[in-house]
Amino acid sequence: MRHSKTYNFFSEYGQIALGVLLASIGLKAFLLPNGFLDGGVTGIAILIKTQFNIKVSYSLVILSIPFLILGYYTVSKRIVIKSIISILALGLFIHFENFDTITDDKLLISIFGGLFVGSGIGIAIRNGSVLDGSEILGVYLNDRFGISIGKVILLFNVILFSITAWVISTEVALYSILTYIVTAKVTDLTIEGFEDFIGVTIVSKEYLAIKKAIMEELGAGLTTYKGSKGYGSTGQQEDFDIIHTIINRIDLKKMHRLIEDIDDRAFIIEFDVNNVKGGVLRHYLDKKKSKVLPTKP
Structure with missing residues (x-):
């Protein structure tokens, strides 16, 4: 079913708002x-508050600026704006919350602090946004040096x-590690593996x-394969290209929107990709230079 752009807009930002609420x-x-x-x-923002009594809200926004600048050169502008x-x-x-x-x-x-924060981060990522700049840093270093996110x-x-552990206490550090583990696990469950790439196969007349x-x-x-379809062994057949590409999960929703705008009856298969070697995983066009992307990942 094709949804209007207005519906998609309010759906995405409504879910991001829910993610922000849960994290807060x-x-x-x-x-x-x-x-x-x-x-x-x-x-880091919480650690600064414990040492210098600077509000977390201020530190969070200020410390995120360098990562958002990195994001401008790493991910799409849409993701940066949402973030x-x-x-x-x-x-x-x-x-303002009390x-x-x-x-x-x-x-x-x-446990429950990690549960709420992880749920909020996961919901935001599923809708093309991040609440923490470390994810953008991970994407940047992965694209630049091939280090996993x-x-x-x-x-x-x-x-x-x-x-x-050094400036506060080992006990606080250990409980914070537990919080982080819970947060990371819940985030993964919410977004079904943000750190992994996902393979997508698309079958459509509008290929x-x-x-x-x-x-x-x-x-x-992307890579294309020659294919044909029909209504049985002797039925009508039609030649077309089968599209295969590998993307990061944070771009999946945008891909769905692009395909839906062209052919809302397209047949799409998604599958987890745990390891990728060689080739070009993802590029972002420099429209000013009119770059042409290669047709194979």
Whole structure:
């Protein structure tokens, strides 16, 4: 079923708003009152508050700026714009919300704080946005040096929690690590594996228009196979191209929108890709230079 652009717009931003709300509940009702950290930029902002009493909302927005600049050169402008709006909204929610502390049990704080924050991050990512700049850093280093996103985020947080153990306490660092583990797991469950690439096979009569949209609008490389279809062994047959491409999950919703605008009856198969070597996984067009992307990933 084809949805209007207005419907898609309100659906995406409505879900992002829900993600922001859930993340802010996790922070204000669980983590912040008890001095526990999450991973990434949010964790740095909380650590700064414990040492210098600077509001988390201020630090979160300021610290996110360099990562958003990186995102401008790494991911699409649409994702960067959504991320700016999301991070600003999260900063405002954290600044003005006044949730009562739900529990003082440290284990429950770590688990449920991570649960809420992870759910919020996952929902935001599913709709083409990020609430934490460390994900953008991971995508940037992956594109530039081939380092996996998971390893980048892990190293980032190992350094953060080591500093936490040194300047606050080992106990707080350990509970913060637990929070991060829960957050990461819930995020993965929500978005079904953000750190992995996903393969997409597309069968459509409008394959020429879809190929052009994927390369020019999404900026992804692709491979095509010759195929034919019919109504049985002796039925009417038709030659066409089968499109195969590999993208990051954060771009999946945009791909669905592009295909739906061209052919809402297109047959699409999605499958997990755990490891990719060689070729070009993804490019983003420099329209000023009128770059032409290769047709094979």
